[in-house]
Amino acid sequence: MQRIGVFVCWCGSNIAGTVDVKAVAEALKFEPGVVHSTDYQYMCSQAGQNLIKDAIKEHNLTGIVVCSCSPRMHEATFRKTAQSAGINPYMVEIANIREQCSWVHKDMAIGTEKAIILGKAAVAKVNLNAPLTPGESPVTKRALVIGGGIAGIQTALDIADAGFEVDIVEKKPTIGGKMAQLDKTFPTLDCAACILTPKMVDVAQHEKIRIFSYSEVESVKGFVGNFNVTIKKHARYVKEDLCTGCGACVEKCPQKKVANEFNLNMDNRHAIYIPFAQAVPKVATIDPSACTMLKTGKCGVCSKICAAGAIDYTQKDEYIEEKYGAIVVATGFNPISLEKFDEYAYSQSKDVITSLEFERLTNAAGPTAGKLLRPSDGKHPHKIVFVQCVGSRCSAGAEKGKEYCSKICCMYTAKHAMLVRDKYPDTEVYVFYIDVRTPGKNFDEFYRRAVEEYGVHYIKGMVGKVTPEGEVLKVQGSDLINNKQINIDADLVVLAAAIEPDKSARPLATKLTASMDTNDFFTEAHPKLRPVESPTAGVFLSGACQGPKDIPETVSQAGAAAAKVIGLLAKDKLLGNPCVARSNELLCNGCSNCEKVCPYGAITYIDKDFRMPDRTTRTRRIAQVNPAVCQGCGACTVTCPSGAMDLNGFTNGQIMAEVDAICK
Amino acid sequence: MQITEHKPLIVAFCCNWCSYAGADLAGNNRLNYPADVKIIRVPCSCRVNPMFVLRAFQKGADGVIICGCHPGDCHYTSGNYYARRRMAMLFSMLDYLGIERERTRVEWVSAAEGAKFSATMNDFVEKVTKLGKNKRLEDLRCKK
Numbered sequence: 001m002q003r004i005g006v007f008v009c010w011c012g013s014n015i016a017g018t019v020d021v022k023a024v025a026e027a028l029k030f031e032p033g034v035v036h037s038t039d040y041q042y043m044c045s046q047a048g049q050n051l052i053k054d055a056i057k058e059h060n061l062t063g064i065v066v067c068s069c070s071p072r073m074h075e076a077t078f079r080k081t082a083q084s085a086g087i088n089p090y091m092v093e094i095a096n097i098r099e100q101c102s103w104v105h106k107d108m109a110i111g112t113e114k115a116i117i118l119g120k121a122a123v124a125k126v127n128l129n130a131p132l133t134p135g136e137s138p139v140t141k142r143a144l145v146i147g148g149g150i151a152g153i154q155t156a157l158d159i160a161d162a163g164f165e166v167d168i169v170e171k172k173p174t175i176g177g178k179m180a181q182l183d184k185t186f187p188t189l190d191c192a193a194c195i196l197t198p199k200m201v202d203v204a205q206h207e208k209i210r211i212f213s214y215s216e217v218e219s220v221k222g223f224v225g226n227f228n229v230t231i232k233k234h235a236r237y238v239k240e241d242l243c244t245g246c247g248a249c250v251e252k253c254p255q256k257k258v259a260n261e262f263n264l265n266m267d268n269r270h271a272i273y274i275p276f277a278q279a280v281p282k283v284a285t286i287d288p289s290a291c292t293m294l295k296t297g298k299c300g301v302c303s304k305i306c307a308a309g310a311i312d313y314t315q316k317d318e319y320i321e322e323k324y325g326a327i328v329v330a331t332g333f334n335p336i337s338l339e340k341f342d343e344y345a346y347s348q349s350k351d352v353i354t355s356l357e358f359e360r361l362t363n364a365a366g367p368t369a370g371k372l373l374r375p376s377d378g379k380h381p382h383k384i385v386f387v388q389c390v391g392s393r394c395s396a397g398a399e400k401g402k403e404y405c406s407k408i409c410c411m412y413t414a415k416h417a418m419l420v421r422d423k424y425p426d427t428e429v430y431v432f433y434i435d436v437r438t439p440g441k442n443f444d445e446f447y448r449r450a451v452e453e454y455g456v457h458y459i460k461g462m463v464g465k466v467t468p469e470g471e472v473l474k475v476q477g478s479d480l481i482n483n484k485q486i487n488i489d490a491d492l493v494v495l496a497a498a499i500e501p502d503k504s505a506r507p508l509a510t511k512l513t514a515s516m517d518t519n520d521f522f523t524e525a526h527p528k529l530r531p532v533e534s535p536t537a538g539v540f541l542s543g544a545c546q547g548p549k550d551i552p553e554t555v556s557q558a559g560a561a562a563a564k565v566i567g568l569l570a571k572d573k574l575l576g577n578p579c580v581a582r583s584n585e586l587l588c589n590g591c592s593n594c595e596k597v598c599p600y601g602a603i604t605y606i607d608k609d610f611r612m613p614d615r616t617t618r619t620r621r622i623a624q625v626n627p628a629v630c631q632g633c634g635a636c637t638v639t640c641p642s643g644a645m646d647l648n649g650f651t652n653g654q655i656m657a658e659v660d661a662i663c664k
Numbered sequence: 665m666q667i668t669e670h671k672p673l674i675v676a677f678c679c680n681w682c683s684y685a686g687a688d689l690a691g692n693n694r695l696n697y698p699a700d701v702k703i704i705r706v707p708c709s710c711r712v713n714p715m716f717v718l719r720a721f722q723k724g725a726d727g728v729i730i731c732g733c734h735p736g737d738c739h740y741t742s743g744n745y746y747a748r749r750r751m752a753m754l755f756s757m758l759d760y761l762g763i764e765r766e767r768t769r770v771e772w773v774s775a776a777e778g779a780k781f782s783a784t785m786n787d788f789v790e791k792v793t794k795l796g797k798n799k800r801l802e803d804l805r806c807k808k
């Protein structure tokens with residue numbers, strides 16, 4: 001039998017104003033198991049806590065009920081109090097008589113009656129509480145960062161600077177991500193490469209960082225502090241340790257007609273290639289779909305040219321197994337495909353381009369060496385129309401586009417417009433917009449400069465249709481402010497395509513059992529208070545994989561994610577949550593239902609020998625819960641047909657007891 | 665004018681991560697709802713065993729409501745989907761047994777929806793009050 005102490009808090013007048021606390025304490029005295037019941041003004045204060053501690057000693061209490069504010073507020077406080085007085089912290093239950101009673105009911109009699117019932121339910125539950133001890137698990141002091149864009153780079157650098165080892169897995173042959181493709185960055189107009197490439201070099205030279213480029217995460221097992229990850233390193237047919245990145249092979253490669261994805265297919269590269277001059281690692285990669293040697297066995301020019309002997313046509317995909325304590329997802333974004341937006345004639349004319357393609361066209365390292373030329377005929381465009389919100393902010397239920405705002409387009413379009421007007425003052429620039437959204441430091445000033453100083457024509461309205469006609473693109477749009485139709489004969493149309501999470505994110509989320517929203521952005525553990533943690537313990541989020549973000553925001557989120565990772569890796573062991581499922585092996589019939597509903601893969605099956613009454617031994621398949629992986633949702637407990645599964649801290653018995661107490 | 669208004673007994677199961685927090689928020693904002701509602705905290709809506717619901721009716725509850733995170737937002741990814749399906753079946757069975765549909769409900773309330781929590785409870789209590797006392801499943805042996 002439990003010896004329970006009940007402590008009713010006044011919370012000043014917050015509770016005592018609507019609940020007769022003395023009456024509550026008095027009424028609960030006679031509940032089964034209660035040996036002591038009292039009230040106090042502020043139970044969470046030092047004095048209040050001491051009162052609990054003294055009572056525990058004096059009355060030899062084994063269980064505690066605190067009738068006070070929400071357990072989300074002070075459950076942890078009172079658990080600590082109990083622990084310091086020598087009883088198990090999980091022997092404490094809270095009756096929420098503030099948020100769910102005194103604050104929502106006005107009448108004293110009614111409030112008091114309800115408070116008593118809530119107190120009774122808590123007492124009934126504590127009667128069935130059992131001491132719980134959280135399991136301990138060691139922490140592998142190494143982090144994995146998935147994605148090598150600016151988010152991943154910053155996170156890796158911050159973690160590594162704190163002294164922990166970090167591995168970056170990047171599926172492309174080089175790190176750098178989208179930022180490496182950009183020309184200038186808003187709102188300062190400093191060049192993206194100038195601020196990014198030094199960071200890439202830092203990563204390459206950092207003694208605590210390893211880069212797995214041209215690699216992907218194949219599988220993830222384990223749990224926070226102890227992930228086992230298999231990384232698949234694609235064969236690049238070049239030995240990374242020997243290649244010096246001199247580029248001789250690239251020059252001599254006879255296969256030069258391969259679409260260059262780094263320049264968004266606006267020019268060509270060779271079958272052996274280095275994506276761009278500042279690539280990290282600066283190592284050549286052979287594209288197996290284009291290489292004549294790999295396809296037909298006849299060529300081998302690059303291996304003859306390579307002085308370092310780095311070419312290896314027989315290289316195979318490699319699988320690397322590694323252990324990590326924490327995983328950071330930084331898989332980034334991509335512009336959406338514009339297939340469904342044919343009204344803008346993206347597929348019909350080379351001169352209708354996306355904003356990312358525009359970045360490459362204005363980039364000194366791009367296909368036109370930074371000269372703004374039309375992709376179709378290489379002529380200089382004199383009239384450019386920018387269309388905002390292509391595929392962003394579409395109404396719910398529309399069969400194309402995204403509901404959300406892609407957040408970065410207003411600013412980069414202002415940047416593009418400004419850059420064009422700056423370099424080519426003879427070019428007229430029109431921007432069609434729904435709203436201009438510039439809520440960032442120095443953002444609105446930047447946009448206004450585009451309008452006021454650079455004379456960019458901003459037109460509030462949408463473009464209805466773009467029709468290629470001979471050399472020009474006929475743009476039909478509406479001007480909602482002046483309420484008229486607008487027709488522009490443009491030379492170039494730039495579409496601010498919505499951004500969406502990278503396609504690799506969804507399968508990765510499944511491997512990590514991390515949750516995603518309907519748009520495939522990773523969900524954070526709490527939208528306000530835990531924005532860089534995924535609800536899955538040990539998995540953190542950095543950059544645009546969590547939602548559209550610009551560079552400053554991405555970098556700050558990357559730093560925040562790193563801080564969380566460091567906090568985790570700095571621990572020598574982790575205390576688990578003891579409120580996890582447990583299976584009664586005598587009742588379990590091995591049906592696998594619980595395994596199927598478990599979102600974490602915490603349940604496995606083992607064959608166990610049981611002694612039967614007739615002295616034979618029978619081997620039965622039974623479920624086993626890994627308490628370090630189980631998060632304690634309880635899905636398995638309800639699914640279990642034989643009632644073998646139960647949840648610590650919220651057992652069937654405890655909840656039933658609460659129901660009974662309330663329905664008395 | 666009613667002479668004696670029947671006070672219903674309502675059991676609300678709230679998942680810890682969204683709805684329980686939503687109820688707390690209703691409290692913080694002092695959004696009143698009838699005291700007939702008594703909340704039981706569960707880790708996730710999927711923790712609610714049909715047994716608990718049956719037991720509540722057996723012991724004299726007049727209505728049972730289960731609150732969880734919005735679809736897609738369950739802290740445990742998919743718990744509320746299980747709850748939704750499971751309860752749909754249970755409630756139709758209860759309906760068959762004579763426990764009207766209005767006495768049972770599943771509602772999604774996020775941690776930010778204090779107002780929704782209070783509105784839901786007001787509405788639910790009103791509906792259940794109209795139906796009067798529930799006697800269908802009540803087990804008199806349970807009453808001392």
Ligand code: FES
Binds near residue numbers: 681708709731733
């Ligand atoms: S945690 Fe709220 S429904 Fe699962």
